[in-house]
Amino acid sequence: MDELLFPLFVKLSGRDVLVVGGGAMASVRARQLAAAGARITVVAPEIREEVARLAVVARRRAFEPSDLDGAWLAVAAATPEVNRTVAAEAEARRILVNAVDDPAHATAYTAGVVRRGGATVAVSTGGKAPALAGLLREALEAVLPDDASTWVEVAERARAEWRREGVPMATRRPLLLERLGALYADGRGAAPSSPPAPGGFVSLVGAGPGDPGLLTRLGAERLAQADVVLYDALVDPAALRLAPRAHCFHVGKRAGRPSVSQRAIERLLVRAARRGQRVVRLKCGDPFVLGRGGEEVRALADAGVPFEVIPGVTSAIAAPALAGIPVTHRGLAAGFAVVSGHAEGTYGPLLDAIAPATLTVVVLMGVGARAGIAARLLARGWAPDTPAAIVLGASRGEAFTWTGPLAGLATAPLPEERAHLPGTLVVGAVAALAAARERPRAAAGDDR
């Protein structure tokens, strides 16, 4: 059975802490330690400038056991080999060690932390699943109010009062809930609308269909400068490597799965900017094509947060293109319509409004609804042999394209192991151009 960890908040202000390592991992911890007022000594053959700046002492050489002398805590943020040595030497000296990304060599673990005024909530998985701790932290961040500091003040005052008056413990909880409720009844508890801290800025960046090479240069530049990145489910994790300094949070929504709500995402963006952080909101494709980017921009504008929009390569054009389908082609289609296949109530009237074979129809979020979409088009008068295509995971290693007649779209066989990939439907004469391109490859057993 796993050992039960003892949760503890420690005062490190003015206390010596040793950080072994001078790279990205050390940088994250050094920032946290400096925020807690620790006196940092950093030891590593190579030390990043931002880490050295936060340290009181920077020793540019390999770790030596005597570096631990006088430390209250050690952080091992080097190679697993060095971390192991640090852990063994620290154990011998009874000094706790936090080993970044190396739980096996640690005796102290950090937590995902949410702070609101005087309230701190910490989430830990004992170093086993930091990404999960991050997700839980985000969820808490989304539900905790901005004015939790007022809650703490109210609770502190009430506690003093009840102690004076000898109010029994059992009745205090409902009384506290009543007091907190009263904050909102008379409007006093509403979150003050604080202006963004200097430097706080949000970039809404289009990540393209997947391959980070399809991200714009400006988007990549913003990622490199970011403190925080909030990214969608369809963003390729490889794109996050372009943001080495940032804390990256997954706030993606995938159909039918629990997710962070749109309003919560907007709140997170506003909060991070108000803390003075450079935030990238990384959205798949183009942020303004069926991506709810417009709502996020409106929330930022309403909150007075400065922002910019960096367009991306939309999958509506890129997914067909990467499968060899031009959405327009002289003599075949002089225009195209992009439709969401998310709900029949939305796509139905739109498809009905398009005269058969006049435009290329591109449907995003429509793979699951393709039977209904095909039926709707056939009922509208589209010919059953109209070329159609399904493009899964365009620009990714596992990309797959099916082409066939519209009448076969509903039952098109898709490989089960690629069912998790996002897919785009294309209906119209241009889809035959993919089939033409695919034929020689199909013979060679290539399914792209």
Ligand SMILES: C[S@@+](CC[C@H](N)C(=O)[O-])C[C@H]1O[C@@H](n2cnc3c(N)ncnc32)[C@H](O)[C@@H]1O
């Ligand atoms: C919520 S919409 C966002 C669209 C995005 N804003 C854009 O401009 O591409 C997500 C849909 O985009 C499409 N999509 C995204 N990435 C794709 C890819 N690599 N290949 C095929 N379709 C993709 C799928 O239809 C998916 O359901």
